[in-house]
Amino acid sequence: MNWHKIYGLSLRHIYLIRNSFPRILDLIYWPSVQVFLWGFISEFFTASSSYYNDTIGVILTAAILYDFLFRSSISYNMMFLEEIWSRNFSNLFIAPIKISEIIAALTMTAIFRTLIGLVPAVLVAIPLFGVSIFKLGIPLIFLLIALYIFGISLGLLVTAGLLRFGPSFENIAWASLFFLAPLGCIYYPIEILPDTLQIIAKGLPLVHIFEEMRNILINQTINSLEIFKSILISFIYFVFGVIIFYAAYYGAKIKGTLINIGE
Amino acid sequence: MDIRVKNLSKKFNNFLAVNNINFTLEKNKTLGLLGSNGCGKTTSIGMMLGLITPTSGEVLIDNKNINNANRNELLSRMNFASPYIELPKKLTVRQNLEVYGRLYGVKNLKNRIFEISEDLNLNNFLGKKTGELSSGQKNRVSLAKSLINKPEVLFLDEPTASLDPDIGDFVREYIEIYKSKNQITILLASHNMKEVERLCDTVIMMKEGQIVDRGTCKNLVDKHGRNNLEDTFLKIARSKNELA
Numbered sequence: 001m002n003w004h005k006i007y008g009l010s011l012r013h014i015y016l017i018r019n020s021f022p023r024i025l026d027l028i029y030w031p032s033v034q035v036f037l038w039g040f041i042s043e044f045f046t047a048s049s050s051y052y053n054d055t056i057g058v059i060l061t062a063a064i065l066y067d068f069l070f071r072s073s074i075s076y077n078m079m080f081l082e083e084i085w086s087r088n089f090s091n092l093f094i095a096p097i098k099i100s101e102i103i104a105a106l107t108m109t110a111i112f113r114t115l116i117g118l119v120p121a122v123l124v125a126i127p128l129f130g131v132s133i134f135k136l137g138i139p140l141i142f143l144l145i146a147l148y149i150f151g152i153s154l155g156l157l158v159t160a161g162l163l164r165f166g167p168s169f170e171n172i173a174w175a176s177l178f179f180l181a182p183l184g185c186i187y188y189p190i191e192i193l194p195d196t197l198q199i200i201a202k203g204l205p206l207v208h209i210f211e212e213m214r215n216i217l218i219n220q221t222i223n224s225l226e227i228f229k230s231i232l233i234s235f236i237y238f239v240f241g242v243i244i245f246y247a248a249y250y251g252a253k254i255k256g257t258l259i260n261i262g263e
Numbered sequence: 264m265d266i267r268v269k270n271l272s273k274k275f276n277n278f279l280a281v282n283n284i285n286f287t288l289e290k291n292k293t294l295g296l297l298g299s300n301g302c303g304k305t306t307s308i309g310m311m312l313g314l315i316t317p318t319s320g321e322v323l324i325d326n327k328n329i330n331n332a333n334r335n336e337l338l339s340r341m342n343f344a345s346p347y348i349e350l351p352k353k354l355t356v357r358q359n360l361e362v363y364g365r366l367y368g369v370k371n372l373k374n375r376i377f378e379i380s381e382d383l384n385l386n387n388f389l390g391k392k393t394g395e396l397s398s399g400q401k402n403r404v405s406l407a408k409s410l411i412n413k414p415e416v417l418f419l420d421e422p423t424a425s426l427d428p429d430i431g432d433f434v435r436e437y438i439e440i441y442k443s444k445n446q447i448t449i450l451l452a453s454h455n456m457k458e459v460e461r462l463c464d465t466v467i468m469m470k471e472g473q474i475v476d477r478g479t480c481k482n483l484v485d486k487h488g489r490n491n492l493e494d495t496f497l498k499i500a501r502s503k504n505e506l507a
Contacts, residue, residue: 008365
C-alpha cells in the first residue's frame with residue numbers, strides 16, 4: 001500500500017469538509033441533537049425506572065455509542081456517494097490506486113468525519129446531563145474500536161452495493177443501520193428479544209458491546225471475554241465486507257458500471 | 264507506449280457492444296476513434312483503461328495486459344479526459360490538481376501544478392471552486408488533470424464538446440503544441456471531424472461495435488470519393504456494414 005496515495009485520497013475528503021462551513025455544521029448538528037433528545041429521555045427513565053435508578057446515564061451513553069457507530073458507517077457511505085454525486089467515479093478508478101488503498105483512505109477519513117460530530121456531543125453531555133462516556137474507563141477504547149470496525153464493515157457492504165448497482169442503492173445506504181438497530185439491543189437487555197431473535201442477535205457485535213456497556217455501568221465489573229468477542233465478531237464482518245467490496249468491484253467492471261456511474 | 268487491441272469484444276447481457284475489434288496505435292501517434300453515438304467507442308475506451316472487463320480479447324499496452332496485475336503501473340503512465348466525467352465541484356482547482364497529483368505519485372507537485380497552470384492559463388482561477396467555473400474553464404482544468412502526470416498515453420473523449428470556437432481552438436492548439444514537445448500517444452474520440460483531421464495521424468471508423476474502415480483522413484476521403492472527413496463519416500454511418 002502506498003501511504004502517499006492514501007493521504008491524497010483522504011485529502012480530497014478533508015478539503016471537502018474544510019471548504020464548507022454548512023458541512024461542518026451538519027456533522028456536528030445531528031450527534032448533538034441525539035444527545036439532547038436521549039439526555040432528556042434518560043433523565044425521565046432514571047427518575048421512573050427501578051432498572052436504571054442506580055446508574056444515571058446508561059441510556060445516554062448507549063445513545064452516544066450508537067451514534068458513533070451510525071456516524072462511522074454513514075461517513076463511509078457519504079464519502080463514496082460524494083464521488084458518485086460529483087461524477088468523479090471514473091477519474092478515481094483510472095487513477096493508479098489499488099482497491100485496498102481506497103478502502104484504507106475511506107476508513108481513515110471516516111474516523112475524522114465521525115469525531116468532528118461526536119466530540120462536541122460527548123463534551124456537551126457532561127455539563128448538561130452529568131453523563132460522561134469516559135466513566136466506562138479503559139474498556140471504552142475497545143468498545144469504540146469494535147463499534148468502528150463494525151461501522152466501516154457496514155459501510156463497506158453498502159458501498160459495495162453502490163458500486164455494483166449504482167446510485168439506486170442510495171436509499172439502502174441510509175436505511176442500513178436501522179435494519180440492525182432492533183437486534184443490536186442498544187437500549188434494552190437481550191432477554192427482551194424472543195429466543196430465536198436472541199440467537200441471531202448474538203451473531204452481531206452490537207449485543208456484546210451494549211451488554212458489556214451496561215455491565216460496566218450497572219454492575220461495575222468488566223467482562224473481558226465479551227469485549228474480545230465484540231472485536232472478533234466485528235473483525236469477521238470487516239473481512240466479509242472487504243470480500244464483498246472486491247466482488248462488487250470486479251462485478252462492476254464486468255457490468256460496465258464504473259464508467260458511467262452517477263449518470 | 265503503444266497500444267495493441269486484439270480480438271476485443273464486449274457483450275452486455277444479449278447486446279454485443281464491441282464486436283471483435285483489432286487495431287494498433289503506434290507510439291507517439293494520434294489515432295481518431297470515430298463513429299455514431301452508441302457505436303461502442305466509450306466501451307472500447309473503457310476496456311483500454313481497464314474500467315470494463317472484456318468478454319473476450321485483450322488490450323496490450325507496451326505489451327502488458329491492462330487487466331493483469333500490472334494495471335496500476337500502466338495507469339500511472341496514462342490518463343484520460345472527458346467532458347462527461349467531472350472533478351469534485353466543491354474543491355478548488357488547485358486542490359483537485361493536488362489530489363490527483365498525489366494519486367498519480369507526481370514528484371515536485373507544486374512545480375508541476377505551477378507549470379501546467381501557466382500552460383493552460385489556469386492561474387486566474389486556481390483558488391476558485393471547480394463547480395463555479397465556466398464550461399471552457401472546466402474543460403481546461405480537466406485537461407490539466409489529464410496531463411498532471413505527464414502521461415505517455417492520453418485518452419481524450421470529445422475534448423472540445425460544448426466549447427465555443429475560440430476555446431475549442433485553444434484546446435486543439437494546446438494539444439498540438441503539447442504533442443510536438445512531448446513523447447505522447449493519443450487516442451481521440453470525437454464527433455468534430457475538423458478536429459480529427461487536424462490532430463490525428465490515422466482514424467478508425469466504428470459502427471455497431473465493429474471497425475468498418477480505417478486509414479489516414481486523406482486516404483478515407485479519397486477512398487469514399489468525398490470532399491472531406493465529415494462527408495466520409497456520413498457516408499459510412501448511413502451505409503450498410505462493410506468490414507475493413
